Amino acid sequence: MTTSAEPVRLNKRMAELGICSRREADEWIAQGWVKVNGQPAEMGVKVTPADKVEVDKQAHGHQASRVTIILHKPMGYVSGQAEDGHEPAVMLVNPRTHWREDPSSNRFSPPQLRGLAPAGRLDIDSVGLLVLTQDGRVARQLIGEDSVMEKEYLVRVAYHGPDRLAPAGQLVRIDDDDPITTDVRAIFPPAMLARLRHGLSLDGQPLKPAKVDWQNPEQLRFVLTEGKKRQIRRMCEQVGLKVVGLKRIRIGRVVLGNLPAGQWRYLGAHEKF
Template identity: 35%
Template sequence: MEPTRLNKYLVDAGVCSRREADRLMEEGRITVDGRRAVLGQKVTGNEKIFVDRKPVKKPESIERVYIAYHKPVGIICTSDPKAKDNIIEAVNYPDGRIFHIGRLDVASSGLILLTNDGDIVNAILRAEGQHEKEYIVKVDKDITDEMVTSLRNGVHIGDDRPTLPAKIMKMGARMFSITIVEGRNRQIRRMCEAVGLNVESLKRIRVMGIKLDDIPPGKWRFLTEQETSALKAALV
């Protein structure tokens, strides 16, 4: 094969995203033919490549998998094997490396997608602001109509711009669903704080057309062929 950047090769091999590959190189956790890999390095696929002392399979030998996981509260969205309660160990996928698409903070629960298809990860990250994510939120006070209007129209959460319009549906005095297309750090918690609410629980129930449904906390399932096809089609 023609020489390709090592970070792209690791994406194709289902090891991690390009960003994660660069981080692993900077931390000295990738070697090529026994030598520490460097940013921008190219490989042909004939080298002996190791990540965290584990050999990397050639991309053409990798079967792509797509997983929906119900992340419980307390699990951390990181692929760092040294981190306690990291999501990769929690999922415990038995056949090769996978990595998570996006994040949920440690105090939140719900749907997380995982895959060994780095192209899908990069496509979703590039499409930030275009695809819906839906959550169920419980708060510490009664929700007023004014609060709903503010959350729906967009609020300032300390960044340089207000949040984009959101879909809001009240489900009770202190519970509502919210659908957003952004993914800023702790966005929904910060949105609630902006209107005087504190989040007591936060669960993601949908990513694009993929739903959490009845997956028990801590369990996962493979996406159906229909879900996988729809996911890929939405990212074209």
């Protein structure tokens, strides 16, 4: 967040204050819903922290009508735009796939699809929690450049690293074409687990520390605060692991829970990331 008294564009200042996204700010300014020091704001105007920014209640009403959707993305759907013949996950948001046990009082209407976009990605061959939102504040919270939102994953792995000694002392030969898929925890080197937690780099940049622990003998639990493209799969490759299944189960304080695959629910009014 900008802390100096240097003037910045009004839309950036409003986003930094958590009022709305930059795009929403521009829309509100165009509608005449924003004042600076008591005067209607002009597009592109710059402000300092000393300037008083006021927003008309119409803008807040418009914002309150925007929805955020929690989707359990199945395999085979892309997060964003359709690509290579695969449908985008937003295609699953319709009345037929709305979870019957959704506690929200919201009811589906076609305008809710307008501007509904993923706040973060989930690979085509990954499943689990995907957030789709019309609300720029939510998007900025989850994927803004200063976001440190935790994201939790369950990751089933196979081992195709160097030959290893099993706990009983016998040498385990590892065939790249036939990796170890059972009791991976028993032969995976502890030093490599430490590297997953901290010490790896992607695209020439060191990764932030991650929480990585064994959930069961074949499955790891990852908690990340960043989201580089195919990050977990590429991290695992560097330590001799192959991801055979990946499921996101939490973003911040919002959990996937027992939402069925291919179904969705609304983010509740009192639910916060």
